[in-house]
Amino acid sequence: MGKPLKVGIVGCGAIIGQYLASFRRLNQIELVAVADLDAARARAVAIDYAGVRAVSVEELLAADDVELILNLTIPAAHAEVALKAIAAGKSVYGEKPLAATTAEARQVLDAARAAGVAVGCAPDTVLGTGIQTARKAIDDGLIGTPISASATMATPGHERWHPNPDFYYQPGGGPLLDMGPYYVTALVTLLGPVVSVLGAASHTRDERTIGSGPRQGEKIPVDIDSHVTGVLVHAGGALSTLLMSFDAVKSMSPNIEVHGERGSLVVPDPNHFDGEVRLFPLGAEAWETVPVSAGYVDSGRGFGIADLASTPPGAEPRAGGALAYHVLDVLESVLESARTGSAVRINSTAERPKAVDWTVLTDDVGALLAQ
Template sequence: MGKSLNVGIIGCGAIIAQYLANFRRLDSINLVAVADLDPARAQAVADSYDGVRALSVDELLEADDVELVLNLTIPAAHAEIALKAIAAGKSVYGEKPLAATTAEARQVLEAADAAGVTVGCAPDTVLGTGIQTARKAIDDGLIGAPVSATATMATPGHERWHPNPDFYYQPGGGPLLDMGPYYVSALVTLLGPVVSVVGAASHTRNERTIGSGPRQGQKVPVAIDSHVTGVLVHASGALSTLFMSFDAVQTKSPNIEIHGEKGSLVVPDPNHFDGDVQLFELGAGDWKTLPVSAGYVDAGRGFGIADLSATPVGQEPRAGGKLAFHALEVMESVLESAKTGQAVAIQSTVKRPDMVELAELSTSVRA
């Protein structure tokens, strides 16, 4: 704590721009190196950010001044890169998911424990003022004991805007594994760990048509279920219902709604860091918007790393590997239940992450 964390990034695709913008204003993050399978992409990033050098992947992993590796590779490579970084004695923070499967994710966590390094993982949207203000409202008893929640993500499909949507419709893709990390991580942050799930799934068609870009009009085969529903049983007794769809046209349902004995909360989009939290109290005449009361103000991607850097040694970060593992197991289990028609018990558990006190971390802007 009080010392900036030296970070190296592996993977210089589109998502890196959001991290770079936030690293420039976070004093606790010192970006020192970047690497990519395409050296030109890494060099372009290094040229745009003062004090950053472009390296090969192996050179970055061997660099003495890199303390944490930010893993922005494709999901299929998340575990491989994380394990290499851990073997080099470095902590790791990855984009979601933690790994392609829980089996791979377990290897990552076990290797990190053995090496004495830290694992963090997106989404860190749960640390923003939206989810955290809702969390404080629950902790303050504004809705009484939580009873249930709904989480809704509805879109007619990413092929309408994404120029290369193939991976969304292959194993490892689909609406739950794509967007579910945001929703499940938020639900666990708000309501605590999950002990069992029941799932059902379907798909409407066997191919999708690309709607934009150079491949516009091409057909993409669908090898996954594109509509997934599930019920999560939390250890607290609360029940959460998931609705994740690439088949629905639109919805007016809140992204997340929490119901308790004394009131209900509308929680903002967990894919964003902020947004209004609304409360309807028992006996009230209308919804009211709660003042922002918790979370990192003006947060963005990368704030999870800043939070990790301030986490005392030996404590699990709020956007930590154990939360990411638990969310991945929940999602895998919903899909397993959908195939078998049976409820699935969740083997892992995780401590409900501590609430983030209202704070601003953006303190300066660097070139």
Template sequence: MGKPLNVGIIGCGKIVAQYLASFRRLEQVRLVAVADLDTARAQEVADSYEGVRAVSVDELIAADDIDLVLNLTIPAAHADVALKAIAAGKSVYGEKPLAATTEEAREVITAAREAGVVVGCAPDTVLGTGIQTARKAIDDGLIGSPIAATATMVTPGHERWHPNPDFYYQPGGGPLLDMGPYYVSALVTLLGPVVSVIGAASHTRTERTIGSGERAGQVVPVNIDTHVTGVLVHASGALSTLVMSFDAVQSKSPNIEIHGEKGSLSVPDPNHFDGDVQIFRLGGESWETLPVSAGYIDSGRGYGIADIAATPAGAEPRAGGALAFHVLEVMESVLASAHTGAPMRIASTAERPSAVELAELAALPQEINS
């Protein structure tokens, strides 16, 4: 804390552009190196960002001038890359999910604790003004005690736009593990940790056809469930209903709704950092849009890393490993319940991350979480 984090990126695929855009305006983060199995792709990123060098994965992990490794590899590689970085004494921040399984994720958390380094994980969208304004409305009692929530994400499939969608349809992928982290992280941020779940799941097709890019027309196999539903029981007693689908076409429902004794909230897409929060009050006649009142203004992917840079030593980051592990266990348990038909208890827990006051992160002093 008190100085920029020197960051190295492993994995220079499609998502890296969004992180680069944030890093260019965050004083708390300094990008120094990038690596990818495709060396040309890493070099292209390095050439686009002044002062950044392209190196091999092993060189990046061993580099003395890197404090934190940003892991943007595919989900199946998340744990392996994280463990290697931790073994080299580096903190890690990964794209979601934390690992392909809770067993692998537990290894990451344990190794980081023993090494005295920090684990962070996407999504950091929960730090933006959308989810945080909704969080403040709940904390301020605008809807009374929360009773229930719904979280809905439906799309006909990422193969329609993604040029290499294979991993979405293999173990570690699927609508819940791919998009669920945004929704479950938001639900835990809004309503607190989950103590039990029950799930059901299905899939409609055994293969998908790529719709864009050089591989357009190629067929990829489907080896996971592509429509998942679940009910999450929060420690507070609130019940959340989750629908995640790569099979359905579109939904008119808000991405997330929170229902309380005194009103209901319409919460914006948790895959975005902003958006309108609306409230329908008990006895009211229409939805009202709440003013933006909390969260990092104009934030984007990578703000979770800047938040880590500003977190006091020894404190758990808001987009930290404990939350990511809990979210992963919740999702894995929904899938396990779907296959067994039995409710599942959640062994882990995570403290509801501290609220984010309305602020522009790049302009703040370093001790923002103290």
């Protein structure tokens, strides 16, 4: 606290560009080194980012000037890289999910607790003005006591645009584990932790056809359920209905709606950091826009790391490991319920993260707002 957090990145794939754009604007973070199994990708980042060196993964883990490892590897490697970073005495922040399974995620959290280092995890989209303004509207009582919510993500499948979509249709993939972390993290942020779930799932096709890239036209097998629905029972009593699909074509429904006894709220896309929040109070004649009133202004991927950097030692970051573990537990349990046909009680829990006040973290945004 009080000085930039020195960060090293493992994994220089496509998502790194969004983190780099944020890091250039955040005084709370100093990027010092990058590593990738493909050394050329790491060198390309280092050339474009002043003061950053490209090293091997082993060198990065051993580096004395790296305090936190940003883990941008594939989900199957999340736990392995995190455990190595923790063993080297470094805090970790990973792309979602925290690990491929809750068993692996528990190992990460236990190791971090024993080592006295912090764990953070995406998505940090919930720290932006969109979800945080919606949360403030709920906390301020604009819809009364929350009764229910619905969360919808419908797409005909990522193979239409992704050149190598195989992993989306193998165990560990699917619409729920791919996109569910954004939606369930938002629902927990808005309504609190989940205590039980009931799920159902299906798939419409045994194979998919790649629609772009050098493998265009190639057929790939589908070994997972590609349409998942679930009912989440929150500790506070609200019921959330979840629909995650790689089979449906499109939905006109908002990404998330929250209904209370005195009003309904439209919540923006949880895969984005901002967006319009709309309210329909009981007795009103039309929807009204809720003014932006909370969250990190003009935020992007990596703001969760800046938030972690300002978190007192021993305290849980807003985009922290406990929340990420609980979300993964919920997602796994929905799939387990779909498999068994029975409701599943959630063994984990997580504190509803502390709300983010309307906050400007970057100098460029502050200067713009002052004009």
